[in-house]
Amino acid sequence: MATFEIKWNQTLFVVDLTPQEYNVMTVKDLKLRCQTLAQLKPDYYKLLAHGALLKEDDKLIKEYKIATGSKVILMGCKVKQVYTHTYIRGKINTLYVETCVITGTHAKGGCTY
Numbered sequence: 001m002a003t004f005e006i007k008w009n010q011t012l013f014v015v016d017l018t019p020q021e022y023n024v025m026t027v028k029d030l031k032l033r034c035q036t037l038a039q040l041k042p043d044y045y046k047l048l049a050h051g052a053l054l055k056e057d058d059k060l061i062k063e064y065k066i067a068t069g070s071k072v073i074l075m076g077c078k079v080k081q082v083y084t085h086t087y088i089r090g091k092i093n094t095l096y097v098e099t100c101v102i103t104g105t106h107a108k109g110g111c112t113y
């Protein structure tokens with residue numbers, strides 16, 4: 001059994017994996033788990049472990065030395081949905097834009113989108 005923590009702002013999420021799950025879990029799988037836990041889209045956050053950015057989605061988490069007792073940092077932001085309307089030649093065009101709302105202690109670099 002592998003148990004590690006994911007820290008996001010002031011929140012700690014505990015991840016418990018069976019040996020079988022641990023042996024096959026990729027960074028992408030971990031990002032999907034984080035998406036469920038923190039309700040964030042993977043495009044709007046980064047994961048760090050042992051000082052390294054987990055940027056290769058196909059790499060196994062054990063290749064990044066994530067194991068029992070490890071702490072993974074989730075740096076990210078919530079997404080705010082913004083609708084803007086423009087008036088062009090008699091038509092109203094609606095543009096849907098996602099903007100980053102910076103949260104918590106990562107306001108100076110956790111989100112650069």
